[in-house]
Amino acid sequence: MGNPNVGKSVLFNRLTGADVVQSNYPGTTVDYTRGYMKLKDEEMEIIDVPGTFSLEPKDKAEEVAVEMLKENRDSVVVCVFDSTKIERGLYLALEIIEREYPVMIVLNMWDDAMVRNIHVDVKKLESILGVPVVATIATAGEGIKEFVSRIGYASRVKIEDIMRGVGHYGTDR
């Protein structure tokens, strides 16, 4: 899952070898696609969904994404971010974490962030959130191996624990 136009489909194609339509426009994916990949001799099903900003759908494509999430209660959710738009990505990721899905985070378009001089401390983000975080450049195939190797470590975390880690727990309520 992730915001529109962050490269979810490119990542999906990288993982499955599929050829889902990918383009540099938000809203390219309007329905979901299933694909399969092998991880340590185990076949995994991967679902590519349309982008959404939140879990409160505002259009048909967002509805599909939210429905897919609900229908797959036992799935690991890979939250894909545009590395230059971390806050938006976090908003959605935290909503998903809050609903108690095991999550891992992919900071895609890492090259774009570098070009724009945006620095993200991957390790720190990982320690605050308590879920795996990897940086990727899906279009170039960079970081994909590390991403795949860590899917198994995706974990359910309590939002309260994250808040405590951030140090603001209880201050804004």
Add this chain to the structure above:
Amino acid sequence: MLSEMEFGEEGKVIEIDEGLRKRIAGVGIRVGKKLRMATRQPIKGPVVIELDRVNTSLGFGFANKIVVDVKE
């Protein structure tokens, strides 16, 4: 109001209509956030604002419910 900002003006969000708050939180607009007016279409048209170095468009109805403190 955000809808009244002039081109290039910068400001800080100080209030968002209750019913709108959740709808736009997903794109990063929240109280305390700094933004800059990038484009404003005439006759109650949509606005484009820049925040976090990202351009985001908003309908007039939305922009009209966001109070911004504009820096002089």
